Amino acid sequence: xxxxxxxxxxxxxxxxxxxxxxxxxxxxxxxxxxxxxxxxxxxxxxxxxxxxxxxxxxxxxxxxxxxxxxxxxxxxxxxxxxxxxxxxxxxxxxxxxxxxxxxxxxxxx
Numbered sequence: 323x324x325x326x327x328x329x330x331x332x333x334x335x336x337x338x339x340x341x342x343x344x345x346x347x348x349x350x351x352x353x354x355x356x357x358x359x360x361x362x363x364x365x366x367x368x369x370x371x372x373x374x375x376x377x378x379x380x381x382x383x384x385x386x387x388x389x390x391x392x393x394x395x396x397x398x399x400x401x402x403x404x405x406x407x408x409x410x411x412x413x414x415x416x417x418x419x420x421x422x423x424x425x426x427x428x429x430x431x
Contacts (some may be wrong), residue, residue, distance in 0.1 A: 329412050332425035337411065338389040340419045343380040346405045347414030348368060351379070353403035381405070 346354070348407035370379040370388070383390045391399040398404055411420065 324371040330426055332423040333396055334423075335388070335392055336423035337420045337423065338396075338398065340417065340423060341386045342417075342419070343373060343385055344389060344405055345373060345407050346379050346381060350403075350405040354400055355407070357400055357403040 351365055351370070354369070355362045358365060360368070366379065369382055371382050372403055373380045381390055389398075393399055398408070407415075411417075
């Protein structure tokens with residue numbers, strides 16, 4: 323397995339298309355709001371939903387749809403303020419679904 327410190331994203335966008343939710347923290351909401359030039363309240367109202375089981379906030383969108391911030395060029399429109407969940411891959415969490423489609427992880431096999 324590839325060490326997290328040697329992981330180099332291939333910018334394939336596959337991880338941003340894996341079914342699921344992107345959880346956001348209070349700090350994520352603040353950073354994303356600042357990047358997008360809106361208030362935190364506006365960001366939360368316009369860009370988030372209550373998570374299933376009411377366990378926090380997630381980015382809006384269908385769980386089977388690509389992340390709302392993924393561009394047609396497979397780039398993250400909010401990369402400089404990406405949510406902690408996104409920033410922590412692959413160093414702090416693993417997902418078999420993501421690793422199955424991740425070009426960098428496939429190259430490591």
